[in-house]
Amino acid sequence: MNEVEGLSNQECERLKERIETLEKELGQKNVAVAALERANRQLEDKIRASEATEAPAPLTELEETLKRLVFRVAMILQAEKCVFMLFDKDSGDLVAAKPAFGLADEEVRSFRVRATQGVSGEVFREQKPVILYDAMNDPRTVKEKVGLLNIMNGLCVPLVIEKRDEDTNRVLESKTIGVLHVFNKRDGNVFIQEDVNLLTRLSKNAASVIASAQMYREILEEKEELESIIESVYAGLVMINKSGKVMQMNASARSMLGINDPEVVGKAYQDIVNYEPVLDILKTSLDESTEVAEEVSISLREDEEKIYQVQSALVRGDDQQPIGVVAIFNDITEIRSIDRMKTAFVSTVSHELRTPLTSIKGFISTLLQDEDGTFYDFDMKREFYTIIDTECDRLTRLISDLLNVSRIEAGRALDLNPKPVTLTTLIEKVVSVQKSYTNKHELVIDIQSELPTIVADEDKVDQILTNLTNNAIKYSPEGGKVTISATRYGERVRMCVSDQGMGIPKEHLPKVFDRFHRVDNRDTRRVGGTGIGLYLVKHLVEAHGGKIWVDSEVGKGSKFIFELPKCPPQFEAEQEQMIGAGQHSGHMQPGMAPPMGSVNN
Numbered sequence: 001m002n003e004v005e006g007l008s009n010q011e012c013e014r015l016k017e018r019i020e021t022l023e024k025e026l027g028q029k030n031v032a033v034a035a036l037e038r039a040n041r042q043l044e045d046k047i048r049a050s051e052a053t054e055a056p057a058p059l060t061e062l063e064e065t066l067k068r069l070v071f072r073v074a075m076i077l078q079a080e081k082c083v084f085m086l087f088d089k090d091s092g093d094l095v096a097a098k099p100a101f102g103l104a105d106e107e108v109r110s111f112r113v114r115a116t117q118g119v120s121g122e123v124f125r126e127q128k129p130v131i132l133y134d135a136m137n138d139p140r141t142v143k144e145k146v147g148l149l150n151i152m153n154g155l156c157v158p159l160v161i162e163k164r165d166e167d168t169n170r171v172l173e174s175k176t177i178g179v180l181h182v183f184n185k186r187d188g189n190v191f192i193q194e195d196v197n198l199l200t201r202l203s204k205n206a207a208s209v210i211a212s213a214q215m216y217r218e219i220l221e222e223k224e225e226l227e228s229i230i231e232s233v234y235a236g237l238v239m240i241n242k243s244g245k246v247m248q249m250n251a252s253a254r255s256m257l258g259i260n261d262p263e264v265v266g267k268a269y270q271d272i273v274n275y276e277p278v279l280d281i282l283k284t285s286l287d288e289s290t291e292v293a294e295e296v297s298i299s300l301r302e303d304e305e306k307i308y309q310v311q312s313a314l315v316r317g318d319d320q321q322p323i324g325v326v327a328i329f330n331d332i333t334e335i336r337s338i339d340r341m342k343t344a345f346v347s348t349v350s351h352e353l354r355t356p357l358t359s360i361k362g363f364i365s366t367l368l369q370d371e372d373g374t375f376y377d378f379d380m381k382r383e384f385y386t387i388i389d390t391e392c393d394r395l396t397r398l399i400s401d402l403l404n405v406s407r408i409e410a411g412r413a414l415d416l417n418p419k420p421v422t423l424t425t426l427i428e429k430v431v432s433v434q435k436s437y438t439n440k441h442e443l444v445i446d447i448q449s450e451l452p453t454i455v456a457d458e459d460k461v462d463q464i465l466t467n468l469t470n471n472a473i474k475y476s477p478e479g480g481k482v483t484i485s486a487t488r489y490g491e492r493v494r495m496c497v498s499d500q501g502m503g504i505p506k507e508h509l510p511k512v513f514d515r516f517h518r519v520d521n522r523d524t525r526r527v528g529g530t531g532i533g534l535y536l537v538k539h540l541v542e543a544h545g546g547k548i549w550v551d552s553e554v555g556k557g558s559k560f561i562f563e564l565p566k567c568p569p570q571f572e573a574e575q576e577q578m579i580g581a582g583q584h585s586g587h588m589q590p591g592m593a594p595p596m597g598s599v600n601n
């Protein structure tokens with residue numbers, strides 16, 4: 001008999017019995033713990049095995065977080081399956097998030113319900129946990145999902161994030177971002193209230209971890225989106241931190257500055273940028289914390305100069321202190337060249353207007369001085385009047401050209417007044433007018449084949465031929481032969497105005513049809529012009545559905561070749577009618593062979 005001091009025998013007996021009971025319970029608990037540990041080990045093995053067979057796609061930050069969480073929750077709650085369902089605000093669905101525990105990715109993908117549906121929806125809306133004792137027969141469950149995911153029982157709690165007052169710890173704002181499910185309690189048990197308390201506590205923690213991972217992902221996505229926008233913008237962009245390291249330099253900036261190395265981030269800007277003016281702008285901005293706006297010119301190639309408007313701005317931190325500089329490069333080469341061309345144009349147009357006006361004024365004054373009309377004889381007066389008439393024509397042509405340019409600029413197509421045109425007659429007319437302006441040139445008409453009657457705007461075709469012939473004469477100051485040829489070319493008529501004049505330098509050939517473009521050299525400067533003639537000619541040809549091009553060699557001469565269709569495409573429907581009318585009225589002689597020949601000066 002055990003005797004303990006101060007205790008009666010009876011009390012000793014009861015104590016001994018109690019100790020024996022506790023020892024027995026402890027033994028049972030140890031067995032249960034060992035069983036649990038075994039189960040955990042099996043689960044871990046299972047996870048490792050499943051991981052080994054899974055495609056080794058790298059997990060995102062959020063997926064890593066979820067993987068850790070579902071494993072831990074399933075272990076603690078002794079559940080066979082555990083999955084988070086997150087609310088997708090775009091679709092209004094609760095969507096199972098990958099990876100889940102005890103569910104294959106395929107099953108996770110199919111697990112998606114409306115936020116108004118099933119137990120998940122109820123928990124999400126009501127922000128209250130739900131225990132499922134018998135999932136299949138519970139009226140709240142979506143049976144299809146229960147069957148598909150092999151769910152017997154479960155527990156679902158809301159994922160709530162709370163914003164609390166720092167001093168009072170009072171909840172200021174709460175938001176449900178989804179629900180957390182555990183399914184199938186191990187060893188045939190069901191989830192009980194204690195599990196609810198435990199999972200609710202775990203879910204709070206998990207919700208805030210998931211919310212920050214989601215926020216991190218959103219920020220990362222926004223950053224990537226921003227970077228790709230910056231990379232693809234047309235303007236060049238360079239970002240430099242306070243210590244002069246490049247933080248960002250987009251593709252446009254690299255190409256503008258002739259940098260081939262795409263890995264420029266982290267390098268000192270002085271090691272990358274080669275252009276003094278750009279270095280100066282960046283240095284001034286960084287050193288003096290000022291914003292600079294300047295135009296810089298950069299020539300990456302000998303024959304190409306680019307002009308950029310560079311604008312630097314300070315980047316400030318939260319405390320408003322400068323933390324770096326951003327510089328934006330805009331290509332203004334075209335704008336500057338148009339500016340230059342416009343200035344040159346205004347001065348040449350003024351000159352072109354003044355020259356005939358001076359001449360007109362001079363001859364009229366001369367005639368007026370002869371008060372009784374006897375000083376100049378009839379022939380002399382006639383010559384004066386002819387010059388005045390010619391100069392007036394020149395002014396009219398110039399003004400009409402200017403009006404046409406502004407019409408094209410305003411986006412208004414040149415209106416055509418189509419009718420049947422006998423090209424031979426028209427060519428002869430143009431040549432005879434141009435002949436009167438020169439006695440140095442030999443003007444030759446060369447019509448190789450029988451020309452078809454074409455439907456065109458006669459005045460405009462006249463303008464095309466006049467302009468080209470006039471240029472041919474103007475740009476062969478030493479004289480020579482100017483040939484106007486025409487030939488049938490399939491369904492089209494091809495015409496060519498060639499000369500033996502100064503020719504056009506190769507680099508100007510692609511630009512001669514541009515507005516205001518003039519070849520500027522010693523030879524051309526002696527010849528007047530505005531640089532709008534060929535621009536108009538091209539538009540007139542194209543308005544007829546035709547095309548024009550040039551072939552030229554310096555010192556040898558130029559050939560301007562253009563083709564017109566038998567009828568501008570927009571008038572094809574009326575073509576027959578027009579040609580018929582032309583035949584009856586006697587204006588047209590379709591298909592008649594024009595006389596071959598030449599008109600000599």
Ligand code: ADP
Pocket residue numbers: 471472473475476499501502503504512517518519520524528529530531532533534535557558
């Ligand atoms: P412009 O009024 O200056 O003659 P155009 O538009 O008719 O304007 O011609 C543009 C430029 O093309 C001219 O300035 C001249 O340099 C060049 N050009 C045009 N025609 C000829 C030609 N037949 N021969 C040489 N150069 C020409």
